[in-house]
Amino acid sequence: MKVEASFVRSAASAGDLPRDGLAEVALVGRSNVGKSSLLNALVRRRIARTSAAPGKTRLANIYRVVRGSGAPFYVVDLPGYGYARGGSGEFEGLVAAYFARVRLKADTTSAVRSVRLQPDPAALLLVDSRHPGLESDLEAWAWLRDTVDGAAIVATKIDKLARGERIRALREFESACEHSVLPVSAVTGEGLDELWKLIDQLANNSSSRKEPRSSHNSNPPRATARRPRSE
Ligand code: GDP
Numbered sequence: 001m002k003v004e005a006s007f008v009r010s011a012a013s014a015g016d017l018p019r020d021g022l023a024e025v026a027l028v029g030r031s032n033v034g035k036s037s038l039l040n041a042l043v044r045r046r047i048a049r050t051s052a053a054p055g056k057t058r059l060a061n062i063y064r065v066v067r068g069s070g071a072p073f074y075v076v077d078l079p080g081y082g083y084a085r086g087g088s089g090e091f092e093g094l095v096a097a098y099f100a101r102v103r104l105k106a107d108t109t110s111a112v113r114s115v116r117l118q119p120d121p122a123a124l125l126l127v128d129s130r131h132p133g134l135e136s137d138l139e140a141w142a143w144l145r146d147t148v149d150g151a152a153i154v155a156t157k158i159d160k161l162a163r164g165e166r167i168r169a170l171r172e173f174e175s176a177c178e179h180s181v182l183p184v185s186a187v188t189g190e191g192l193d194e195l196w197k198l199i200d201q202l203a204n205n206s207s208s209r210k211e212p213r214s215s216h217n218s219n220p221p222r223a224t225a226r227r228p229r230s231e
Contacts, residue, residue, distance in 0.1 A: 031080030
């Protein structure tokens with residue numbers, strides 16, 4: 001399926017984040033977990049800069065993605081956590097501000113219109129498949145699970161593990177997080193089809209959450225999506 005992706009901008013603060021109502025899927029994870037590589041592999045282009053040096057960027061990088069005939073959405077690459085000695089405080093500072101922005105903006109009357117249009121972001125937590133159960137990842141997951149409506153876990157660099165190791169690692173992740181974990185590799189492409197399905201699902205759910213709950217007779221175009229196909 002054809003994928004179009006473009007870099008929109010780096011956001012230094014909440015004010016730079018999208019306000020045009022498109023769905024957002026945020027990538028969250030420790031520095032060096034492989035976020036940039038995964039994004040490049042997904043869009044089959046070197047759109048995000050990868051680096052061996054961890055913890056460089058403190059900004060959210062925003063990309064606009066269109067897949068096939070699907071609706072455009074944003075992928076928001078949030079700053080990596082886990083290298084500064086801030087522990088959960090660091091996570092709070094960098095990532096929480098992003099997810100809190102809708103609530104923060106709701107307090108300012110001038111922004112109410114854009115708040116109404118902006119869907120709640122969904123989140124993908126990226127964890128390194130070689131390191132199950134890191135405290136910073138578990139804290140991040142606990143926080144996301146409680147805060148974000150659509151959140152899922154992706155285990156990166158799965159190509160680095162032998163068969164036996166990967167089964168053990170995934171089991172450890174799933175038991176520590178009490179949630180399923182999708183193994184992927186930006187190098188071999190393993191798991192990317194499944195990841196696209198997950199992203200489509202999160203983006204669609206995100207955009208369907210944008211309607212104010214009070215809006216009358218909001219009829220999502222479900223019938224079309226569910227029409228049985230004659231194949
Ligand atoms: P980010 O800081 O989370 O954006 O991480 P990067 O995408 O820059 O990746 C950090 C390092 O891990 C780089 O050296 C990448 O080449 C490597 N890396 C990322 N994804 C994979 C993967 O799926 N497999 C392997 N073997 N290496 C990876």
